[in-house]
Amino acid sequence: xVRVLNTGFYSSIQDIGRLxxxxxxxxxxxxxxxxxxxxxxxxxxxxxxxAVLEITMSGPKLKFECNSAIAITGADMAPSLNGKSLDYNxxxxxxxxxxxxxxxxxxxxxSYLSVIGGFQTKEVLGSKSMYKGVTQFACINKEDVLRxxxxxxxxxxxFSGLKMxxxxxxxxxxxxxxxxxxxxxxxxxxxxxxxELFTISKDNSRxxxxxxxxxxxxxxxxxxxxxxxxxxxxxxxxKLIILMRDCQTTGGYPRVLQLTESAINTLAQKYTGSKVxxxxxx
Amino acid sequence: MKYKQYGANSILVEWPQxxxxxxxxxxxxxxxxxxxxxxxxxxxxxxxYASLIIIFNEGCFNFSSEVHLLKEIxxxxxxxxxxxxxxxxxxxxxxxxxxxxxxVLSKGKQITVDEIIKKHxxxxxxxxxxxxxxxxxxxxxxxxxxxxxxxxxxRLKIEKGAVAxxxxxxxxxxxxxxxxxxxxxxxxxxxxxVLKTEPCFAKAGDSLRxxxxxLEEFSDIKTLVNAGVYQIESEVIxx
Numbered sequence: 392x393v394r395v396l397n398t399g400f401y402s403s404i405q406d407i408g409r410l411x412x413x414x415x416x417x418x419x420x421x422x423x424x425x426x427x428x429x430x431x432x433x434x435x436x437x438x439x440x441x442a443v444l445e446i447t448m449s450g451p452k453l454k455f456e457c458n459s460a461i462a463i464t465g466a467d468m469a470p471s472l473n474g475k476s477l478d479y480n481x482x483x484x485x486x487x488x489x490x491x492x493x494x495x496x497x498x499x500x501x502s503y504l505s506v507i508g509g510f511q512t513k514e515v516l517g518s519k520s521m522y523k524g525v526t527q528f529a530c531i532n533k534e535d536v537l538r539x540x541x542x543x544x545x546x547x548x549x550f551s552g553l554k555m556x557x558x559x560x561x562x563x564x565x566x567x568x569x570x571x572x573x574x575x576x577x578x579x580x581x582x583x584x585x586x587e588l589f590t591i592s593k594d595n596s597r598x599x600x601x602x603x604x605x606x607x608x609x610x611x612x613x614x615x616x617x618x619x620x621x622x623x624x625x626x627x628x629x630k631l632i633i634l635m636r637d638c639q640t641t642g643g644y645p646r647v648l649q650l651t652e653s654a655i656n657t658l659a660q661k662y663t664g665s666k667v668x669x670x671x672x673x
Numbered sequence: 674m675k676y677k678q679y680g681a682n683s684i685l686v687e688w689p690q691x692x693x694x695x696x697x698x699x700x701x702x703x704x705x706x707x708x709x710x711x712x713x714x715x716x717x718x719x720x721x722y723a724s725l726i727i728i729f730n731e732g733c734f735n736f737s738s739e740v741h742l743l744k745e746i747x748x749x750x751x752x753x754x755x756x757x758x759x760x761x762x763x764x765x766x767x768x769x770x771x772x773x774x775x776x777v778l779s780k781g782k783q784i785t786v787d788e789i790i791k792k793h794x795x796x797x798x799x800x801x802x803x804x805x806x807x808x809x810x811x812x813x814x815x816x817x818x819x820x821x822x823x824x825x826x827x828r829l830k831i832e833k834g835a836v837a838x839x840x841x842x843x844x845x846x847x848x849x850x851x852x853x854x855x856x857x858x859x860x861x862x863x864x865x866x867v868l869k870t871e872p873c874f875a876k877a878g879d880s881l882r883x884x885x886x887x888l889e890e891f892s893d894i895k896t897l898v899n900a901g902v903y904q905i906e907s908e909v910i911x912x
Contacts, residue, residue, distance in 0.1 A: 410728065413719035415865070415873045416803040416847075515867050524807055524848045525867055571677050571685055614690050615804065615811065617719050617726035619680055641721045641804030649680040652731075 393506070395535040397452035399493065403530040403597075404510050404537070406442040409518040413640045419620060420520040421636050423597060423659035424501055425652060426559065427465030431505035434462035434482050441509030442519040444531070446502040448662070450493020451531065453504075457541050459485040460507040466499025466560065466660055480555045499560040499660035508540030522637060563588075564670045565654040570622055572613060572645035580606050584648070584669055589631065591665045597637040600658060602667075605629035610645045618642040621650035623669075633658060676743065679726065682734040684743065688723040692813060696723050697801055701878045706746050720877065721802050722811070760797065761874070761881045762906035763845070763860055765836050766891035767793075771859035778821055778838075778855055792816040793836075793843065793857065794883045802877045808847030808865025810875060815843045827853035834859045836883070861895040862905060874905060 405428075408421025422428040422445055432441050444451075450468045461483050463470050470477045470493050477483060477491075485491075485506075493502070512519050515526050523529035531537065576584070583606055594601040608629040617640060618624070624632045624644035633650065634642075635658070648669060650658065661667060679685040686703070688696045700720050707718060707727070717728040729739065767790045769775060779786045798812040805811075815838065823839045831837070831852040836845050839854035846852060847864035860883075865872050875881065886894065897903035 410717045412872075413717050414803060414877070415807055416805060416809050417807045417872075419717075516872065524865070568678070568680060571679060571687075614692060614722050616721045616724045617685065617804075619683060619726070619728075621680060639805055640719055641802070646679075651681060 392456040392541070393510075393537040393539055394454040394456060395451060395531050395533055395537065396454055396490070397492075398531055398533055399446060399451040400448040401530050402444055402446045402451050403521040404442050404512045405445045405520045406509075406518055407440055408520050408636065409516050409522075409525070412516045413617075415516075416640055417516060417525060418522060418637050418640060420518065420522045420525075420597075422503065422520075423636055424465055424503065424656045426656045427501070427503045428505075430480060430555070431462045431464040431503040432509075434464070434480065435460050435505050435507045437505060437507065437509050441505065442512065443506075444504040444510065444537075446493070446504060448496060448500060450502060452490065452492040455485045455487060455489045455491070456536075457487050457539070459539055461485055461491070462505050463502055464505075464555075465502040467497040468502050469494030469497060470502075480557075498557075500662045501659050506539045511538035511540065559653065559657050560660045562657050563665070563667050565658060565667050566651040566672045567623070567648040567654060567669045568651065568672055570646040570649040571616075572610065572625075573647050575610055575645060576625075576647060577609075580608075585671060588666045588668050591661050591663055591667065593663045595661075595663060597635055599635055599638055600633045600661070602631040602633070604631075606631070612643045613645055615641050615643045616646075618646060619649065621652070621655045622646045623648035623650070635659070674747075676740045678736045682731045683726055683728045684736070684739060686725045686727070686743070690723050692722045692801070694799055694813070697799065697878065700725055702751055703747055706749060706751065707743075710746050712742065712746075719802075721804060757909050757911045759875070759879045759907050760910050761879060762908075763862060763881055763883050764886040764890065764894055765794075765858040765860045765883045766886050766888060767836075767858040768888050768891075770888070771832075771835070771891075772857045774824075774837075774855040775857050778819075778857065781821070782818065784818065789819065789857065790885055792819055793838075794885055796882070798843070798881045800875055800877055800879045800881060803873055803875075806847055806850055806865075808873050810844060810864065810873075810881070812843055812881065815841060817841075819843070821855050823853040824855065827851055831856065832859065834861060834864075836860055859891070861891050861898050862903075863898060880910070 405422040408419045590603040592601045592603045606629045620636045622634045675687040677685045714730040714733045796814045798814040801811045821838045833849045835856045836858040837854035837856050
C-alpha cells in the first residue's frame with residue numbers, strides 16, 4: 392500500500408488508456424507522456440500496460456507501507472526519499488516506511504512514478520486511467536491508500552543508472568501530419584501555421600492545450616466527426632486547440648493538424664507560457 | 674466515399690457530409706461487417722454523423738494495404754439479416770423546477786410551454802452516435818419549431834439528466850457538466866453506468882421517444898433507478 396500524505400498539484404493513476412470504449416463516448420485517456428511512462432515501467436521490469444502515477448507540476452508526498460521498488464521519469468521535480476535526493480531514470484529500492492516527496496519543478500511539467508507490479512487501483516472499462524465520470528475519482532486525494540503489490544517484490548537490480556537523452560522535454564518543435572481539413576486552409580493560413588511560434592495559454596489540461604496566437608479564420612465548422620488525442624482544431628475565433636489524452640471522442644471544429652505520438656509526449660511536458668512550433672512531417 | 678489517413682495509424686472514412694439516416698445505416702452496416710471480419714490490428718472503431726474512424730495497432734499499419742482491405746469489406750455482401758432495432762421510451766419531467774429555460778423559450782417562440790412539451794415528446798428520434806460525454810446520445814429528428822440557439826454564455830454546471838435543446842439538436846446530459854444548451858426538463862434514467870457490462874443501454878441506430886411525467890412519478894422512478902431495479906420501457910422495431 393502507498394498512503395497519500397499530500398497530493399501535490401494534480402496527480403492521477405494512468406495506464407495506456409481506454410482504447411475501444413469510444414463508441415460509448417468515453418475518452419481514450421491514459422498517460423500524457425507515453426515515452427516517460429514506458430521508461431518508468433521498463434526500469435522496474437513492468438509490462439507496458441502497468442498503471443503509473445502521473446504527477447503534474449508539483450509532486451505528492453507518499454508513504455510506502457510495504458517493500459517495493461520504483462522509478463521516476465519525465466519532468467524533473469527534485470524527488471527525495473526520506474529527505475535524501477533521488478536520481479531520475481533509475482531503479483530505486485523502497486523499504487516499508489519510506490517517504491517519497493518532491494521539491495521544485497526544474498524542467499518539464501509531468502513526472503511519472505512506476506512501482507514494481509504497477510498500481511493496482513480498480514479497472515473500469517479495461518483501464519485504470521482516472522477520468523471523472525468513468526472512475527470514481529479524477530485524481531488522487533489526501534489520505535487515499537493506493538494498492539500496490541504487497542508481497543515482497545522479486546527483482547534484479549538491473550540498471551545501475553541510465554544516461555538518458557531527455558531532450559524531447561525541452562524541445563519546442565512539434566512534428567505534425569496533415570489532418571482531415573488541412574487542405575481547406577488558405578496558403579496564408581498554412582504559412583502562418585508553420586512559421587509562427589505559438590504560446591501555450593493558461594487553458595491547458597489533460598483534455599486540451601489552447602494556444603494564444605490566433606489565425607484569421609474563415610473555415611466553416613464541420614458536422615460533428617471523430618477526433619483523436621493530438622488533433623489540432625481551428626476554432627471560429629481563430630484560436631488553435633490541441634486535443635490531449637482526455638479529449639472528447641468527437642468534435643465540430645475543423646481538424647487541421649495531427650501531432651505525432653512523440654510530439655504529444657513533448658507537449659505533455661509544456662505549460663503556460665511555453666513556446667512551440669509545428670513542423671510538417673512528410 | 675473518401676479514405677483519409679488520420680495520424681500515424683488511423684483511417685478516417687468519410688461519407689457525404691450531411692446528416693441523413695441512410696448514411697447512418699450505411700456506416701452501421703460497414704461497421705458490423707468490420708467487426709465480423711475480425712481484422713487483426715484494429716483497436717477501436719468509432720463513428721459520428723457521416724464518418725468512421727478506425728484506429729489500428731501502431732505496429733502493423735500500412736495505409737494503402739489497409740484501405741484496400743477496407744474497400745473489399747465495404748463491398749462485400751451483407752450476410753447479416755439484422756433489420757430490427759430498439760425503440761426506447763424515456764421519461765422526462767418537464768416541470769419548471771427542472772425546465773429552467775422553458776419560460777424563456779416559450780416567450781421567444783410565442784408558443785405555450787405545453788406546446789413545447791407536445792412537440793418535444795411527439796417525434797421518434799434516431800440515435801446517430803454517442804459522443805461529447807460518456808453516454809451522450811446525438812439525436813436526429815427535433816421539430817423545427819423547437820430549434821433554439823445555444824446560450825451565449827454556457828452554464829458552468831448543468832444537472833445530470835438535464836434534457837436540453839441546442840441549435841437543431843436535442844439531448845440529455847448523462848452527467849453533471851458545463852454546457853450551453855437550453856434546459857427544458859430532466860430524465861431520472863442513467864444514460865451512462867460504468868457498473869454495467871454495457872454502460873450505455875442504447876446504441877447508434879436505435880431510436881428514442883420522450884414521454885412526460887409528473888414530479889411525483891419522477892421521484893418514484895428515480896428511487897427505482899437508484900435501487901437498480903428500474904426497467905426502461907422499450908420495444909423491438911422490425912424493418
